[in-house]
Amino acid sequence: MGRKAKFNEGVIVRKGPGKKAKKTERSNFSKKLDSQHQKHRARKRLQKIKERQDKQKLLSEKKKKLDRIQRKELSKKQTEEESEVESEEDESEEIKILPSKGYSDDNKLWLKPKQKWIVQNENINDDESDDNGEGDSDTEDDHDDVNNEVEDEEEESDDDIEMENGKEELDDEEDSNLKVENLNDLSDDDSDDQDEFDSENEKSDKDVDDLLPIEKQNIKLKKKQAKDQKLADEEMQLNIANQEVFQFPIKESEEEIQSLQDVQQRIREVIAVLTDFKKLRDKTHSRSEYLDILKKDLCTYYSYNEYLMEKFMQLFPHSELLEFLEASEVQRPLTIRTNSLKTRRRDLAQALINRGVNLDPIGKWSKVGLVVYSSQVPMGATPEYLAGHYIIQGASSLLPVMALAPQENERILDMSAAPGGKASHIAAVMKNTGVLFANDINKDRIKAVVGNFHRLGVVNSVITCMDGRKYPDVLKGFDRALLDAPCTGTGVVAKDQSVKTSKDQQDIQRCYNLQRQLLLATIDCVNAKSATGGYIVYSTCSVLPEENEWVIDFALKKRNVKLVDTGLEFGTEGFTSYRQFRFHPTMKLTRRFYPHTHNMDGFFVAKLKKFSNLIPKSADHDEVTEENVENEKK
Template identity: 60%
Template sequence: MMSAAKKRSKKPKHQSDPQFNFLERKTKATLGSRQKKRLKKRLLSSKDSVLKPPENHKSEKNLGGNKSLFHPDELLEEIDDFVDSSGKVKGFLSDEEVDKEDPTPMGEDGFEIVEKPSNGNYSEPEDVATNIGVSDLPSAPTYDMTLLNQRIRDSLLILGDFKTRAPPGLTRKACVDSLLNDLCQRYSYSRLMINILYDLFPKEILEVVEANETDRPVTIRTNTLKTRRRDLAQALINRGVNLDPLEPWSKVGLVVYSSQVPLGATPEYLAGHYILQGACSMLPVMALAPKPGERILDMCAAPGGKTTYIAQLMKNTGSIFANDVNAERAKALLGNCHRMGVVNTVVCVEDGRKFHNVMSGFDRVLLDAPCSGTGVIAKDPSVKTHRSDEDIKQCVMLQKQLIIAAIDCCKTGGYIVYSTCSITVNENEGVIDYALRKRKVQLEETNLFGEKGFTSFKGLHFSPKMNRARRFYPHKHNVDGFFVAKLKRLE
């Protein structure tokens, strides 16, 4: 006959487990039958997942004879997490409370029983239907690029000879509007920005937006304080850099086509033999034409490309006051001056609009003014959509204040060069026209290549000498969009 102990051992493990007996004692008087089933099912699944070792786990013998991976006290603590001091399970309602709270009938497995109507007009519950609706919502609109390109070409063809090519009933305004909408969709421009470009280049609009999709060539400027251009070129060629002189207008520039080494980490770069600088950024310094021994102000100098170019043209003589309102950017300016071996420069952190109160009487002043960046879309595509009309107006206001301060910092007979990386008329010819009206200055030749400045634009009329200013465009000169004007202070 089998002993009583052996009979007891045949009971299901959970019935003889003291933790489950403990829970049963604590909850017997407080739980209804439905809650007991739910809790029992939950604890059994939890106990199996905790106590059942994985298939590849070591045997109990190898574990030292321990029959459980956790101490019983740990399981009691786990049970206490959802059983309060009165023995009632936290978060569980009594049968009466459940029925009052949710009268939906429950099945034996604990799931709700939803009866479908006999007429077949069954719909999912509201929350399920809502989730399905959200997942079925369409994503951002997509466009057929082939169709857009064809419509753009057709619109440009019609506008090229509107009288003979326009279909009956189509107005020029409607054709232009359709073209600009297609360009906005095709190249991801805001309507404001595409309008600015179209006003400037009505016949070249496609070339302009295409040029803005292409990166400009990488250019570097030789530091003649430390080396010669031909020596630098040979050293970089030996390191696997494919380059050419930036001819014919620059004697110190090199254009880089490809490189097997990072240009910002070569021994020549670290030694200050060259600096990475856009071709158009060299133009304002060339227009300024500083002479050795002069006193120069670079009003918005950071990160130092133009300042160090001025220093090498002055052969490290005279004095340069390089100012920037941003202290963090001024640190980069100072670092470049040290690396390039510039010793005639004082770095300042002042508001350029008030610099004339600090110091004046400079022979030449360079003002590379903050702007909207409409000429450097290839470098910063966010300009396409993140520039508002208010942003441009604020830039114009700041530029006017800065150019008046720059003139006041210059001595009589001195020169002021104003430049921006914007192509809008308001930020360029408009600011120069303001300076001509507010101070005794005149426009001078810049001796640069490029397109002439506008003497009139969309009903605005400027000084006839505005054609001495120079404009640079990506689609014509393969440089960033830029504007340079040179003024002479008369009194």
């Protein structure tokens, strides 16, 4: 076969430890993450250490610089002393030192606070005048620097050294009058004077030298802020003292006021007077006169008729009245209701967000509502809308159905169903089970109910078109009933501005008479012996008590019903007393909603429980029905 080739011959193979002998590195386990507070403290410690190091470095540089300057000045001083000894015999005038006020110690010439030297020279050589002039100017500049603000530190050190040189020259000439001592030999009196001077200037030069530039700027900023605050307080006190007292307008001044800004200003002034009437009133005029001016100005500014404005003034306090009127001028946010028969709110929101719609859930109180802030497409023309995944509906319109709380497989009546928003909501809660009767007297509006039911997929409904007051003669025995009664619309002024001027006393009287009849008919349609129901929900989009509490109080007297809790988590309680009228104590179970407090249309919701099918007979009932018939004929 031949001999084997030795390819590895001559190659030195180094044999080391095997794999088992190899030592693995120690595993480093990550430390537990620090909390946010610990991280913040650690950063703060590092920052303080860095600031301390920077400060020490800056101080060391200053000392080195001062040492260099002092060495130069010492050599310069020696040469000057030699020249002064030669020229001392030829001097014709002596330098006189005037004592400064407030100082009597012997070492006042070289203390840190600079003194003001007055030098009188008449015939001095050019060299001496130059030297003395430098010393004078330096001392004066240093004195100004102490009284004002601290300048650059390098310039200060130069000025201090030059000033000391000038003082040493004078010390040689005035040895008889002045004595030089060391800092360690200073007496207590001298230190007290020094402390007083330092307190006046707020910072000694030694402290200022130790400060960083940013700390100096901080001192300046605090001084400026304190000064500005003091001026602002003085100005505010001056404005309060000079505040003008409202003067009752004369007929001539009323004619002069033409702009809306003047009217608004007078509205605020009158309301301010009415809030503290005893103190700010004009004794020659009564409260009713102030109220007349306020009513007239509010009608002018907000374009209401006087009757409706008077109703609002009786309903709200004056400060709250302005908030209500302002909120009624602004449109409420656009809200939509998810059709739970076809989709879920989460899926609908995601689909609309993908189409460029900015929206959010309407709140914790609703599981199907969404509020739309902005959209790139019309909300009434999206594929989701056409497919019946949602309906455009006000937030307040969700409340009556939530209070009704329909159950599956029930017979439910919606007495005024058009355009079908609340009725379709009832069908969605029932999950298309049971029977839903949707009624409306207007034939044109009933078409909208048919269209919405078809688009939303409601199949458990029976749509009727007849007068609701005659409904008990046709159908009875419903488990639950909803009456969204026709009203004046004082809670939805933002949607219909014509309400401001078109509604008067006759309209309100006609509305609440119709509402009373419809509510009694709705109660008669409900079966009190129903196993799951026997509930009636009454709602209006009005804020006037005539259409709300008065109607409910009338029904409590005429039918065997009682008020129960609506189950709504928010809203203000209904009135148990209004002006001279007193209502049933359980009226606090009803709920009111306002534009300025709940950011939704003005609304009223009441829930009644029927406990007997018997209708109490009384002469008063017959009289009321006759009056209602006469009003309807008119």
